[in-house]
Amino acid sequence: MVIKSVPKSIRAKSKRKKYVSPRKRLEAKLESLVRKIVFWRDQNVCVEAEIDGARCNGVPQWGHVIGRHASPWLKYDLMNSTVQCACHNRLHHYGDPTMFLWYSKTLGAKRLTALMLTAKEHIGIVRTEAELQDMIDRYTELWENRPALFDVKTLITRGYFG
Numbered sequence: 070m071v072i073k074s075v076p077k078s079i080r081a082k083s084k085r086k087k088y089v090s091p092r093k094r095l096e097a098k099l100e101s102l103v104r105k106i107v108f109w110r111d112q113n114v115c116v117e118a119e120i121d122g123a124r125c126n127g128v129p130q131w132g133h134v135i136g137r138h139a140s141p142w143l144k145y146d147l148m149n150s151t152v153q154c155a156c157h158n159r160l161h162h163y164g165d166p167t168m169f170l171w172y173s174k175t176l177g178a179k180r181l182t183a184l185m186l187t188a189k190e191h192i193g194i195v196r197t198e199a200e201l202q203d204m205i206d207r208y209t210e211l212w213e214n215r216p217a218l219f220d221v222k223t224l225i226t227r228g229y230f231g
Contacts, residue, residue: 148231
């Protein structure tokens with residue numbers, strides 16, 4: 070008697086789509102839009118390079134003045150978003166003051182104080198789906214009407230820094 074081994078049949082994978090909540094869809098769309106605007110606005114260069122370029126490693130990332138986990142309210146806010154190289158992003162995460170120096174120098178100490186107060190006022194609060202949609206609408210308009218030539222003052226006036 071000869072026993073032959075027969076491979077186990079392989080089930081076809083289910084082609085069901087994974088459910089994604091409306092909130093997650095809005096957040097994904099908003100994140101994509103914020104990244105596009107911020108990388109365009111900051112010209113895909115670490116904003117801290119003008120202050121401390123020696124530590125730049127040239128790998129641009131989406132950075133935040135107030136960390137995403139420290140203030141979910143400000144996660145998608147243009148006032149809180151910048152382009153940072155991986156090195157400066159990591160240094161900022163560990164308490165390096167260079168980002169705050171850049172922010173104060175470029176946008177002013179009053180705006181930095183206002184940003185910190187906003188974060189403090191919204192501890193534990195997340196934006197509603199309607200607020201996320203409003204941000205998408207506002208940022209879409211900013212993206213579609215971005216100027217060809219600009220300086221920081223123009224961008225501040227037009228709302229590209231929040």
